[in-house]
Amino acid sequence: MTSPYRFCSKPLSVLRAGFQAGLRFQSTGPQASARAATAALKESLGGFSFELTDQQKEFQEVARKFAREEIVPAAPSYDKSGEYPFPLIKRAWELGLMNGHIPEDCGGMGLGIFDACLITEELAFGCTGVQTAIEANSLGQMPVIIAGNDAQKKKYLGRMTEEPLMCAYCVTEPGAGSDVAGIKTRAVKKGDEYVVNGQKMWITNGGKANWYFLLARTDPDPKCSASKAFTGFIVEADTPGVQPGRKELNMGQRCSDTRGITFEDVRIPKENVLIGEGAGFKIAMGAFDKTRPPVAAGATGLAQRALEEATKYALERKTFGKFIAEHQAVSFLLAEMAMKVELARMAYQRAAWEVDQGRRNTYYASIAKAYAGDIANQCATDAVQIFGGNGFNSEYPVEKLMRDAKIYQIYEGTAQIQRLIISREHLGKFKQ
């Protein structure tokens, strides 16, 4: 997965320089000259590289080991029972696989999005239900990380590193998902507090969170623009009036806790406003640029699992006298799955790398999320196909993958919204 590769953008002149360097070193033997040619090539190509640092490889190794040894065996029973996988989450927290984005001065590791994505892909390979429960923490924390003041960060991020707590991102409502500007939850200022009333829906970790990031409308004027009408709040889950609903029974990622939450006259101190009144929409959207690459990574992890399970099966099952992998119809299915997985991986890595470099990555993040969500579904379906009748059965791991994959085309921005974003970004660039 991490083979070194040098991307060549100026072919001929560079290769010539490389060969000349090689010829110069001829006297020390063919191996030495090949090494010298590569070294010359490396220097002239600059920074673009697919190589991971030693530390990234070690992180990936820990996540991979944990996922394969502890998540994979436990996942089927969590899927059947729907029980929240707290023991696994606690383990991941102990190993430092969670809350990677929390800055160092709050007790976290201050990891970049790229490192977080590497870990997320490995965990998702184990079970996307577990990984989503963990990822929802990052989503809830992101507004605080990007927009919180020092006091808010120390208070709400600090506690996440002291014990394995969960948090949640409360934006979606029963009547407004993609249309965030259409949310109706109201926050009214009364003295030093805001009083919040409304209904949120499909909140991951809704029933397990210690605190929520909440987006509510503070400006009642319907003509007020979205960029000024909403405010972001941090809400302690035990605040009176916060009522989590029942755990929803979903198609997939069953162990993840998803609920509706009712806010009835919930009082939030003004210290818990992020940035200020009216700044909420931008914060909520800004968080997505950092959380979409990890979601894409999660979808890629699922697709990788589908590919590996299907490949293993195809090399064991025989039909018409040979392994099904030796029949071209099946090997072509596997080839296409492999193509999709490799490309999805490169897409999320690019999106993560862009934002870590300090650049706006909306275009790449949307591409990565849209593509990874789509191919995760395709690969999961193809895996079930390769397993044949067995694939449809719950004793085999792939039907769960198909059920789990669907949500990747829906949450964190639907497949259609991603296309809206990509077309807008693309046309915007074109017009310049």
Next chain:
Amino acid sequence: MSARVLVGVKRVIDYAVKIRVKPDRTGVVTDGVKHSMNPFCEIAVEEAVKLKEKKLVKEVVAVSCGPQQVQETIRTALAMGADRGIHVEVSGKDYETLGPLQVSKILAALAKKEQADLIILGKQAIDDDCNQTGQMTAALLDWPQRSPEDGTFASEVNIEADKLKVVREIDGGLETIKINLPAVVTADLRLNTPRYATLPNIMKAKKKKIANVKPADLGVDVSSRLEVLKVDEPPQRQAGVKVETVHDLVGKLKEAGRI
């Protein structure tokens, strides 16, 4: 307690990899093959770190002999909780012929230099299965040597008043042995379950020091007295034959000259 523990860690081909013999039959293919810390060494490191957590030892030093790449293995030990590392540089032909005798000489020299009170090693390495280094090191130092897990169930290692207390499960119950420090302990499979290196510890490990030492600096000659003549795969398993009756079985065995 101010004890210092030396832990030997060996970089070997990962246990999950399928080993292939090189076409020239001089050894096994190592290029591009996944390597990791010998599983018995992981257990040794875990035991040393546990002793440190129990505050029975002050410092855990991880040692490995080999080329540049063994630094990865030392880093893993540091990420598990060792305090510092020593990389004994052995490369090329010397590394290919490096065996228990030379390593035990190196460890003995280091133990004296670092004033170690305890050496914990893995019982054997999964590549050569020698099971000699621990014993040879103890002999060279004239220290007692024990495996707390001589093929029986897991147990404890403790330090009490300058003596090493080892508890082993034996058929009849539990056996407690006290041996004088300094000593050599070799770790077998069921002694403990090695911890994962957590991500924060991996980051902290980068700041820990790894010292570079050459065998010559320790006065050790790493030349080998052994010469590998040939390396072959085990013979392919031949298909068997099913027979109908005991009569046939006897007949076939006679044919094969077995009876």
